[in-house]
Amino acid sequence: MPTQLLSATPENIAQAAAIIRRGGLVAFPTETVYGLGANALDADAVAGIFTAKERPSHDPLIVHLSGLDQLPRVARAVSPVAQTLAEAFWPGPLTLVLPKQPAVPVLVTSGLDTVAVRVPDHPVAQALLQAAGVPIAAPSANRFGHTSPTTAQHVWHDLHDRIDAILDGGPTPIGVESTVLDVSSTPPRILRPGGVTAEMLAAVIGPVVLPRDFVGDQGLPSPGLLETHYAPRADLIFCLGPDAAEALAAELSAAQTAGRRVGVLAMDEDANKLTQAGAVVYPLGADLSSVARRLYAGMRWLDEQGVDVILCRDSGASGLGLAIRDRLTRAAARLMNTEETH
Ligand code: TXA
Ligand code: MG
Numbered sequence: 001m002p003t004q005l006l007s008a009t010p011e012n013i014a015q016a017a018a019i020i021r022r023g024g025l026v027a028f029p030t031e032t033v034y035g036l037g038a039n040a041l042d043a044d045a046v047a048g049i050f051t052a053k054e055r056p057s058h059d060p061l062i063v064h065l066s067g068l069d070q071l072p073r074v075a076r077a078v079s080p081v082a083q084t085l086a087e088a089f090w091p092g093p094l095t096l097v098l099p100k101q102p103a104v105p106v107l108v109t110s111g112l113d114t115v116a117v118r119v120p121d122h123p124v125a126q127a128l129l130q131a132a133g134v135p136i137a138a139p140s141a142n143r144f145g146h147t148s149p150t151t152a153q154h155v156w157h158d159l160h161d162r163i164d165a166i167l168d169g170g171p172t173p174i175g176v177e178s179t180v181l182d183v184s185s186t187p188p189r190i191l192r193p194g195g196v197t198a199e200m201l202a203a204v205i206g207p208v209v210l211p212r213d214f215v216g217d218q219g220l221p222s223p224g225l226l227e228t229h230y231a232p233r234a235d236l237i238f239c240l241g242p243d244a245a246e247a248l249a250a251e252l253s254a255a256q257t258a259g260r261r262v263g264v265l266a267m268d269e270d271a272n273k274l275t276q277a278g279a280v281v282y283p284l285g286a287d288l289s290s291v292a293r294r295l296y297a298g299m300r301w302l303d304e305q306g307v308d309v310i311l312c313r314d315s316g317a318s319g320l321g322l323a324i325r326d327r328l329t330r331a332a333a334r335l336m337n338t339e340e341t342h
Contacts, residue, residue: 033150
């Protein structure tokens with residue numbers, strides 16, 4: 001099907017909402033990444049998401065609502081802690097895993113009796129949800145396993161001719177996905193770190209459990225639990241631990257010696273030195289929110305430059321650092337953890 005690329009005008013948002021209501025697929029911006037949306041209560045429409053993305057049906061979707069008032073349509077038994085979190089962080093990048101209403105098709109939740117729900121904080125997403133009048137199921141709008149899209153052009157690259165329309169609302173402001181929180185256990189457990197940080201959650205409800213894949217106080221990834229996701233085409237080597245900068249420099253020269261073209265996702269402070277060393281550099285900025293916002297665009301840009309290898313070093317586990325570390329760990333072909341050598 002030909003895909004319409006639509007600027008996010010009120011007329012085009014109304015048209016996109018009509019497409020959603022009649023069972024079609026629309027990609028739209030959220031504050032985190034672009035989502036690929038369908039009417040969450042229409043099983044056939046939701047099936048189209050899995051086909052377009054080539055996503056396996058065992059991976060459940062997030063249901064997006066226009067506001068907390070819509071929650072009873074998709075979730076039941078909302079606990080006091082879930083209610084507190086929703087009131088504190090919605091609209092915003094927090095996804096709560098809650099007991100599901102029977103009206104939510106099994107495909108949305110991959111047969112689980114829970115549903116992941118959030119209220120996005122982006123004017124285009126909000127306008128679309130309000131105009132559509134139905135909950136919208138939306139995974140990130142990329143081919144399965146690929147880097148998540150932070151611009152309409154990224155969505156076009158992955159999904160054109162597979163979906164009905166893309167609403168272009170410019171680059172997404174946060175750049176990494178929402179935090180997925182399981183509130184069924186006490187304390188709640190982060191299933192995926194994201195835009196609402198562990199510190200922000202702790203300030204409202206007290207300590208939360210870090211994702212299972214991260215161990216120790218530093219939240220370093222545990223080897224052996226890697227699944228490639230969010231991945232660029234080039235081999236990504238992620239350098240962590242106290243000597244990450246030195247390890248990155250060593251990887252750069254080793255790859256160059258082997259005749260490979262090397263790209264680096266670099267903090268601003270490292271950019272000049274790495275350019276002089278012959279790397280293709282994509283600057284990530286100087287603070288964590290800039291790194292998060294630019295990370296996926298950088299992976300895609302370096303792929304376009306035709307590099308064979310992408311290097312990146314860790315930027316810590318505090319605040320957004322944990323989500324950045326999670327995505328780089330999953331995108332990596334190889335982890336270079338200098339912690340282990342000490
Ligand atoms: O920021 C975001 O969350 C973006 C935007 C578009 O909202 N969406 C997104 O969706 O990242 P997706 O499908 O790429 O990731 C959804 C995550 C997956 O890790 C999935 O396993 C988890 O949410 N999830 C969904 N339903 C779940 C459930 N019932 N229990 C546990 N995890 C669930
Ligand atoms: Mg995704």
